[in-house]
Amino acid sequence: MAWLFMRWSGALLVVLIFVHLFTNLMLDDGIQEIDFAFGAGKWRHPFWQWFDLIMLWLAMLHGINGLRVIINDYADTARARLMLKAVLLTCSAAIIALGSLVIFTFDPCPTQAATESLPAFCTSLSCCGDFGQRI
Numbered sequence: 001m002a003w004l005f006m007r008w009s010g011a012l013l014v015v016l017i018f019v020h021l022f023t024n025l026m027l028d029d030g031i032q033e034i035d036f037a038f039g040a041g042k043w044r045h046p047f048w049q050w051f052d053l054i055m056l057w058l059a060m061l062h063g064i065n066g067l068r069v070i071i072n073d074y075a076d077t078a079r080a081r082l083m084l085k086a087v088l089l090t091c092s093a094a095i096i097a098l099g100s101l102v103i104f105t106f107d108p109c110p111t112q113a114a115t116e117s118l119p120a121f122c123t124s125l126s127c128c129g130d131f132g133q134r135i
């Protein structure tokens with residue numbers, strides 16, 4: 001099953017990455033448009049939140065599985081394999097949890113913050129770019 005997962009997740013990741021690169025680099029003004037407001041505007045739309053979440057989870061699980069195979073191949077003792085896999089699982093779980101949390105709770109313009117501490121685009125009506133409107 002792990003072998004099949006690596007093949008299918010790898011193929012899906014290639015598609016997701018090319019869609020990600022195309023939408024970020026080729027649409028509108030391309031790379032000149034990418035800044036904090038662009039990213040904030042993109043995550044205002046639930047589609048891009050879920051797209052990035054799926055890409056994060058697939059990339060992490062794909063990488064974890066690959067590293068698990070490397071650990072099995074190169075760790076000398078069962079204890080070393082167990083310890084390395086425990087570190088791998090702990091770090092991966094933390095990255096997946098924090099990444100998921102950031103994707104769904106990110107707010108570039110919190111209403112409770114002092115106005116002088118907010119980025120300039122938060123005070124204008126066009127907060128966070130128009131990326132979410134393009135969908």
